[in-house]
Amino acid sequence: MSSVQDGARWRRQQIRAVKEALRDLNIQLSLLNRQFGARVELKDADWDCLDLINRQGPLSPSALARVAGLHPATLTGVLDRLQRGGWIVRERDPDATDRRAVTVRARRERNAELYRLFSGMNAQMDQLCEDYTDAELELIADFLRRTTTAGNTATDELSSG
Amino acid sequence: MSSVQDGARWRRQQIRAVKEALRDLNIQLSLLNRQFGARVELKDADWDCLDLINRQGPLSPSALARVAGLHPATLTGVLDRLQRGGWIVRERDPDATDRRAVTVRARRERNAELYRLFSGMNAQMDQLCEDYTDAELELIADFLRRTTTAGNTATDELSSG
DNA sequence: TGAGATAGTATGATTCCCATATAATACGGC
DNA sequence: GCCGTATTATATGGGAATCATACTATCTCA
Numbered sequence: 001m002s003s004v005q006d007g008a009r010w011r012r013q014q015i016r017a018v019k020e021a022l023r024d025l026n027i028q029l030s031l032l033n034r035q036f037g038a039r040v041e042l043k044d045a046d047w048d049c050l051d052l053i054n055r056q057g058p059l060s061p062s063a064l065a066r067v068a069g070l071h072p073a074t075l076t077g078v079l080d081r082l083q084r085g086g087w088i089v090r091e092r093d094p095d096a097t098d099r100r101a102v103t104v105r106a107r108r109e110r111n112a113e114l115y116r117l118f119s120g121m122n123a124q125m126d127q128l129c130e131d132y133t134d135a136e137l138e139l140i141a142d143f144l145r146r147t148t149t150a151g152n153t154a155t156d157e158l159s160s161g
Numbered sequence: 162m163s164s165v166q167d168g169a170r171w172r173r174q175q176i177r178a179v180k181e182a183l184r185d186l187n188i189q190l191s192l193l194n195r196q197f198g199a200r201v202e203l204k205d206a207d208w209d210c211l212d213l214i215n216r217q218g219p220l221s222p223s224a225l226a227r228v229a230g231l232h233p234a235t236l237t238g239v240l241d242r243l244q245r246g247g248w249i250v251r252e253r254d255p256d257a258t259d260r261r262a263v264t265v266r267a268r269r270e271r272n273a274e275l276y277r278l279f280s281g282m283n284a285q286m287d288q289l290c291e292d293y294t295d296a297e298l299e300l301i302a303d304f305l306r307r308t309t310t311a312g313n314t315a316t317d318e319l320s321s322g
Numbered sequence: 323t324g325a326g327a328t329a330g331t332a333t334g335a336t337t338c339c340c341a342t343a344t345a346a347t348a349c350g351g352c
Numbered sequence: 353g354c355c356g357t358a359t360t361a362t363a364t365g366g367g368a369a370t371c372a373t374a375c376t377a378t379c380t381c382a
Contacts, residue, residue: 014298015290019283021305027216028312029187030194030209034230035319043338044205048191055188062360069195071340076362090361100347100360121315122180128307129176137175139297140304143289144182150285151189157281158196204369223329232371237331242369261329261378 022147036117041085045070049078050087050106054114058091058105069159079104086110183308197278202246206231210239211248211267215275219252219266230320240265247271 037047049068053059056067065075082088087110091103115122129137198208210229214220217228226236243249248271252264276283290298 011295011298014295014302015287017302018290018298018305019286021302021309022286024216025305025309025312026190026194027209027212028309028316030191031228031230032312032316032319033187033191034209035316038230039319048188048195051188055185060360061362067192069192069199072361073340073342073363074338077338077340098348098360102361117319120318121311124311124315125180125183125308126176128304128311129179132304134172134175136300137172137179140301141175141178141182143293143301144179144186146289147286148182148186148189150282150289151186151193154282154285155189155193155196158193158200158278206369221329222331233330234332234372235370238369238371259329259379263330 032121036114039117040113042081043078045074046078046081049075050082050114053082053088053104054106054111058103060101061104064104069155193282197275200278201248201274203242203248204239206235207239207242210236211243211275214243214249214265215267215272219264221262222265225265230316 033047034044037044040047042050045068049064049070052064052068061075061079062072064070065072068075070078079088079090083090087107089105089107091105093101093103096103132140194208195205198205201208203211206229210225210231213225213229222236222240223233225231226233229236231239240249240251244251248268250266250268252266253260254262254264257264293301
C-alpha cells in the first residue's frame with residue numbers, strides 16, 4: 001500500500017524531472033541559437049526564419065510570418081536582410097496560380113557555412129549517442145518528435161487563443 | 162558481413178534521426194518561446210533573461226550578460242524593461258563584499274502568471290509521459306540533461322572561439 | 323597611495339519593429 | 353462579366369531597441 005503510493009510519487013517526480021530537463025534544454029538551445037546567429041550577423045528572428053526556410057522548404061512570406069509569429073511588415077525587413085546577406089532568394093513564379101505570390105527559397109550552396117557552425121554541437125551529439133543502444137535511440141527520437149508536436153500545438157493555442 | 166554493415170548503416174540513420182528531431186524541437190521551442198514572450202509583452206531576449214533569472218537564481222547583471230550572450234549596455238535596457246514590468250528587482254546588497262555589485266532577483270510572486278502560460282504545454286507533456294515506463298522516463302531525462310550540457314559546451318566554444 | 327581593471331549605467335548614432343497605408347491581384351455574389 | 357471585399361507583398365514613418373563608447377564608482381594589487 002505504502003509502496004504503491006511511493007511508486008506514484010516517484011513517477012510524478014520522474015515526469016517533473018523530464019519537464020525540467022526539457023525546459024533547461026530549451027533555454028540552452030536558445031542561447032546556442034543566439035551564438036549561431038551572431039556568427040553570421042543575424043538577429044534572433046532572422047536566424048529562426050532562415051532555419052525555417054531551410055527546413056520547411058520554399059514557402060511564401062505570409063506563411064512564414066504566420067509560423068514564425070512575426071508581423072508581416074517585420075518579416076519584409078527580415079527577408080530584406082537575409083537576401084542582402086545572400087542567404088535566400090525571393091522568387092516570383094511566372095506560372096503560379098496566384099501572381100501576387102512570392103516564394104522564399106534558401107540558397108543551398110551556402111548551407112555549408114551553416115553546417116560548419118553546427119559542427120561542435122554535432123560532434124558532441126554523435127559522441128553522446130554512442131552510449132545508447134539502437135532501441136534507445138529510437139525511443140529518444142520518437143520522444144523528441146512527439147514533444148515537437150506538442151510544442152507545435154501549444155504554440156498554436158497561444159497564438160490563436 | 163553484409164548484415165553488420167547494414168547494422169552500422171541503420172545506426173547512423175538512427176543517430177541522424179535523433180539529431181534532426183532535436184533540431185526541429187529547437188525551432189519549435191524557439192517559436193513557443195516567442196509566443197510566451199508576446200503574451201507578457203516581452204521581447205525574445207527579455208524572455209530569455211527572465212527565464213535565466215528565474216532558474217539560475219539571483220545573479221549579477223554582468224554574469225547574466227555573459228551567459229545570455231548580450232552586450233552589457235543592452236542588458237541594462239533589458240533589465241530596465243523587466244523591472245518596469247515588475248518582473249524583477251535590482252538589489253544592492255549593503256553588506257556585500259563588492260559595493261559595485263548589483264543582484265538581479267525575480268519576483269517570485271509573479272511566477273504564477275508565467276506558469277499559467279506553460280499550462281498548455283505542461284498538460285501535453287504530462288499526457289505524453291504517460292506512455293513511458295519509469296525507466297524510460299529516467300533514460301529520457303538523462304539524455305536531455307546531457308544534451309543540455311553538450312549545448313552549453315558548444316555555446317561556450319562559439320562565444321569564446 | 324596610485325595605476326589599472328571591473329561593475330553598472332548614461333549617451334547618441336544606427337538599426338529595428340510594427341501600425342498603417344498602398345498597389346496589385348484574387349474571389350464571391352449578382 | 354462587374355463591383356465590392358479580401359489577400360499578398362511591400363513602403364512609410366514614428367517610436368523603441370541595440371551597441372560602441374564614455375563615465376562614475378569601486379576594487380585589486382603593487
